[in-house]
Amino acid sequence: MLLVELIRKKRDSRELTREEIEFIVSGYTSGEFPDYQISAFLMAALIRGLSGAETAALTQAMLHSGQVLDFSDLPGKKVDKHSTGGVGDKTSLVISPVVAAAGGVSVPMISGRGLGHTGGTLDKLEAIPGFNVNLTLAQFRDVLAKIGCAMIGQTAEVAPADKKLYSLRDVTGTVESPFLICASIMSKKLAEGVDGLVLDVKTGSGAFMKSEADAVYLAELMVDTGERMGKKMVALITDMDQPLGNAIGNALEVEECIEMMRGKGAEDLRVLTLELCSWMFYLGERTRTVLEGYHLAEEMITSGKALNKFRELIEIQGGDPQVIDYPSRLPHAMHRVTVHAKAEGFVTAMDCERIGIAGVMLGGGRQKKEDSVDPAVGIVLNRKVGQYVQKNDTLCFVHYNSDANLDEVLGLLQSAYVIGPHLPVEPRPLIHRVIKGKSVV
């Protein structure tokens, strides 16, 4: 097999076989094939697209470039959730404890860091003093076996092909392909050895997929790919046209999660988290229906079992469990400033990406991969879409440590709120659509 012939094949819109795709991925991972040939292949794949079989073969080849975890000796099904990323999207921190607290199903979760205007689960967890996301795979298994959930970052053993390919895509204009995105996400998630996977595919101004059609396309692709690999799959297309919940910023979001597990907090965050948990229970065969799963998730909250499981998780991964009862032990920013409404009317829309960027500019996210994040800073929303504001009402609070670009942040936030005399006739739903795999009834 000649690599250049395979590049030409894809370039000419012909379908590659499983063997040909494995040849490309394994040769690249081993260092045999140079970057310049693979980047030409990636561009051809981006423009020509991949078939379902090609996408699954690429995912599988990337998955098997590294270690694939096997938790089949642990009792019960293993399930996980993956979100394509958004602003204020903190559901993972609640989902793991809720699902694990119910018993009979466990959650081995490997997460990522924030990138661009979006936050990342690892950064949020690290806002808890002492919390260690860098467990070895052996420690990961131990924690999972003991408490039913464990939360870590990607290790070098997991899908090394993805790591190499992602770096190359980043500098060659080959990021924005649903096929390559699918293979990247799914190769990492399926390395977790789960039986079922719930996807939270965001759409709206704060999502990577701004249009619903793009989000649905990616969701269907991921569901199909997971199914071809024998996994139970469901994808929820959910709204990211405004931040989820009220807090944006790592420690602020941990605090909001704790509040939620106490039965308080924002309705959108609560509903979406419960929906995602209910599907995880259902795919993990913990409940017979999704509705039953919803009630079970609610019960884990009201009974305090989820909060206890979170406490357990923090403790076993080296964090300070007292943050749960004393949130003041979380990092706090030195200063707080208020953003006021300049006009009276309804909040008709929010530019969610702009709010995410404001958070990054405060130091709460990364502009480059190498940047470190300030866990304390962030934004707390006081008004969201649909609410009425008087002039000078508080729109949101900004928690900051440095006023280096504070004016720009305040301007961004001010401009992110669209205030008008009438509400839109059709408000956007929280859950736009549910896409189920064929094996999911």
Place this chain on the structure above:
Amino acid sequence: MLLVELIRKKRDSRELTREEIEFIVSGYTSGEFPDYQISAFLMAALIRGLSGAETAALTQAMLHSGQVLDFSDLPGKKVDKHSTGGVGDKTSLVISPVVAAAGGVSVPMISGRGLGHTGGTLDKLEAIPGFNVNLTLAQFRDVLAKIGCAMIGQTAEVAPADKKLYSLRDVTGTVESPFLICASIMSKKLAEGVDGLVLDVKTGSGAFMKSEADAVYLAELMVDTGERMGKKMVALITDMDQPLGNAIGNALEVEECIEMMRGKGAEDLRVLTLELCSWMFYLGERTRTVLEGYHLAEEMITSGKALNKFRELIEIQGGDPQVIDYPSRLPHAMHRVTVHAKAEGFVTAMDCERIGIAGVMLGGGRQKKEDSVDPAVGIVLNRKVGQYVQKNDTLCFVHYNSDANLDEVLGLLQSAYVIGPHLPVEPRPLIHRVIKGKSVV
């Protein structure tokens, strides 16, 4: 300007500006941009295509990556011919002397070597003992000033961007783009400092562009690109569905050229050569009409002036001029074998690429760039399309030095002849079409 943004722009089918294309080419030539980014760009350019303005900008940027010759101080117009490559295509060796012999116009010709199943002018010239194609640019100018023609290979000073880009295209599946082919050819040819250029774009089973539509597309692109750069341009779409003339093989082709300049030889070779010369005379303003140019070219042959000019050229570039009167001084293969017809009928077609490959397998061409060629070996056709053969008639002769893969060569040649009971109703013309630049009336 960020290179990755320009890659994304081309990827998304948006047009790049002249400045953006110059940025890419100069950054790559200087070594600033890595191969892996440029190969992604080349793949995007191949699939998305380039506009006329983009193609001209790319050609210009590649042209100006090196030295651009200027012969405006020499009297008369400078013209050249370029062929996209074929089998038995030896017209350059006759054209240079014919045009130079007429005086008042000169031919600074930079040629290439054979690649794939096609032959190359430099390899043919080097079959003449002592002939030196590696002149410096200063020597090139001297020879041109003295005798009105000079024939050399590409030097490191000419279009270095093309050399670098071509090597990358070769291994990344980005060769087959009319836009990139056009920029590659034209950047080298325009570095010759010519006022007019005649293109011989081949089509048929022995051409790189098998379909006439592809040949016409490339021809129009090159004519348009040359015109945008102020050159007089004409392209002839000519037949390469069977070899041109009878000889295939370097020394054998030199011998055929000498014969032709003596007024003998194959009709197709004679007609095409005269046509190409007539257009060069016309573009070079040496004659007022193309027809007048045709008669002038004929006269250069019948008067013996062309052969004398060829003798002069060989001598001044270090070759043995006695080969003209004693072709036995050219290299000859040790053995000759005959390929016989297995059936009676008309030669209705020839697989021209197969005949080219047979020549390469004998050692007369290159399978890889680094290969050396055997000047002596080759094939002499005894029958061509349209002729009637009896069973056991001689189809062609094979001149060889090694019988390593002789059986395969003979099989290839046998199978390249298609013999049937009837001739095709519409025989292919030698010159399919003439495409003139707007400035050429």
